Amino acid sequence: MNKAISFNRIARYEGNVPRYTSYPTAVQFSDAVNSKDYTKWLQALSVEEPVSLYLHVPFCDELCRYCACNTLVMRREEAREAYGDLLIEELKRLTATLKTRRTVNFIHWGGGTPTTLPAKTMSKIMSFVRESFFVSENAEISIELDPRHFPLDYPDMLEACGTTRVSVGVQDLDDRVQKACGRIQSWEQTQSCIQAVRQVGIQSVNIDLIYGLPNQTLQSTRNTIQSVIRLQPDRLAVFGYAHVPWKFKRQTLLEGEKLPTMEERFEQRRIIDEELIKAGYDPIGLDHYALPHDEMSKAARNGTLHRNFQGYTVDKARVLLGVGASAISILPTGIVQNVTAPVDYKKAIERGGFPIIRGVARNDDDRMRWDIIERLMCDLSVDLKKIARKHNQTEILFDNILKNLRSFESDGLVKLSDYTIQVTEAGRPLLRNIAVLFDIYYHVAPQRHAQAI
Ligand SMILES: C[S@@+](CC[C@H](N)C(=O)[O-])C[C@H]1O[C@@H](n2cnc3c(N)ncnc32)[C@H](O)[C@@H]1O
Ligand code: SF4
Incomplete structure (x- = not known):
């Protein structure tokens, strides 16, 4: 496929759209939702x-x-350390509200x-979590690491937890x-961090x-991805600079600094995609890759991949409880966010209740639209009839959206048949731009999101 044509084909759809890690998205959060709402939503959860x-x-x-x-x-x-105690205090309030373990x-x-x-401190918190919840034997416990600052006592503690x-x-x-980013990190530093965790x-x-970072060129992008492949990660998340x-x-x-143009970003993404696929990685959703043995690849193949504030996940739980400053919790009935600044988080915990600053309630229509958006973002395809029926609705609700998708279809970005949408490989970078058509709140302040490509 001619590179220039493929860029031109998608460039006209470019715009500032949400990342769709939830629906409604964070733009809809307001201070009308508070600790009392969260308490009510938690108490309404079934014990199972x-x-x-x-x-x-x-x-x-x-x-x-x-x-x-x-x-x-x-x-x-x-x-x-003191922050760790606040996390334990918030966890205590959650377990007290949920009542059963x-x-x-x-x-x-x-x-x-x-x-x-x-x-x-982390070890103490993990022990508290294990005392307060039934952490299943094959639970997935994950953590984000910065190889430049990986404390020597961490690998053993992580393994023990x-x-x-x-x-x-x-x-x-x-x-x-x-240099431009103020993040100096050698390949060797990353390799030794990975080795340390693999060893335990x-x-x-x-x-x-x-x-899309400053000073990135097509050649530097290719060099980076080739060096990263030598580290043999099981998964990669490849984000466009927001x-x-x-x-x-x-x-x-x-x-x-010189930020890459939209066309350069598109080409950088294409180079990363090309190198990773050549190295045996499966592309997953909008911005992830995984080796075929990885759970994420398997989930993508069998339609059980999910999406939440961490991006793509194989976690199928409908309830994600966020703990700590700025953490977001998702429940079927609503979404809440904790206060952002650590100092305000401390004050909010000291005041009592949950340290919620904003949130949004979710209604039946929101849950149906999330089902559609999540399947599109995860599977690149969605059966609108099936989802509408599951939510006791009729698919004709989406007739106008299907009309709007005709231009995507003539550009080869989606295939439409009856009420099924199938996003093509060419359309993958535009998943957010397709999802946005199902977002009834989107007209509000679109400039508050980062560009899609
Ligand atoms: C919490 S950090 C990862 C852990 C650790 N702090 C580190 O940087 O090594 C989460 C990730 O968000 C991504 N990220 C941060 N700022 C971003 C931005 N402006 N645009 C796109 N991705 C971003 C980066 O890939 C980063 O690794
Ligand atoms: S500033 Fe952001 S990207 Fe850098 S180490 Fe901290 S969280 Fe990670």
Whole structure:
């Protein structure tokens, strides 16, 4: 396929659209939802309903200029320990509200950089989790790691806590890109971090990369991906750089740098895709890759992949409880977010109740639209008739959307038959632009999202 034509084919659909890690998306969150609503939603959960846990640590050892995560530099060990106690306090409130001890099949530590917690603090929290929930024997327990700051006492502690998977931040290996981003990290540093976890028996490794960063060229992108493949990660998450300086001031530091154009971003993504497929990785959804033996690849093949605030997941739980500053919780009845700044989080925990700052209730229509968006984002195909019927609705609700999809069809980005949408390989980079057609709230402030390509 001619490269220029394929870019032109998709360029006209470019726009600022949500990442669709939930529906309604974070833009719909408001302060009308509070701790009382969350309590009510938690209490309404059936006792059989398994829950997943997301624990957020909002600290890093140094800040990367591109970063769009809720995090700050915190050097004081006592403050890091004290934050751990706040997490335990929030977990206590959850277990008190849920009343019965719930089954947990998935636990993820994210950030920021969760390894900024002293190893003994993380170990204490994990023991508390195991006392308060039934953590299943084959639970997936994962954590995000920064190879530049991986404490020596961590690998053994992670193994003792039952960790099964790590996610390692790399982003890019080129010197000029790393300098512009303020993140200097050698290939060897990444390799030794991966080796350290594999040595203690944690076999499953994900690597995060970003394209669209300052100074990235097509050649540097190819060099980075080829070097990363030599590390043999089981999975990769390949994100397009989200430039949202109105949300994250630190990104204004990149404004004097040369950011790749939309066409360059498209080509960088294509190069990464080409190299990974050549190396035996399966493309998954919008931005993930996995080796065929990996659970994520298997889930993508058999239609059981899911999506939540962590991106793609094999976790099928309908309830994700977020703990810690800025953490987001998803329940069938609504979505809530905790206060963002660690200092406000501390005050909110001290005040009592849950430290909720905003959220959104979900109605039947939201749940149906999420089903559609999730299947599109995960399977690249959706049977609208089947989903409408499951939600006691009729598929003719979507007739106008199907009409809007005709231009995608004539550009070879989707195939339509009856009420089934099948996104083609050419359409994969535009999954968000297809999902947005099902988002009835989208007209609100579209500039608040990052560009799609
Ligand atoms: C919490 S960090 C990963 C763990 C650790 N802090 C590190 O950086 O090694 C989560 C990931 O988000 C991605 N990320 C952060 N800012 C981004 C942005 N502006 N655009 C796209 N991806 C971004 C990066 O790939 C990063 O690895
Ligand atoms: S990319 Fe990771 S290390 Fe860098 S600032 Fe963001 S969370 Fe911290």
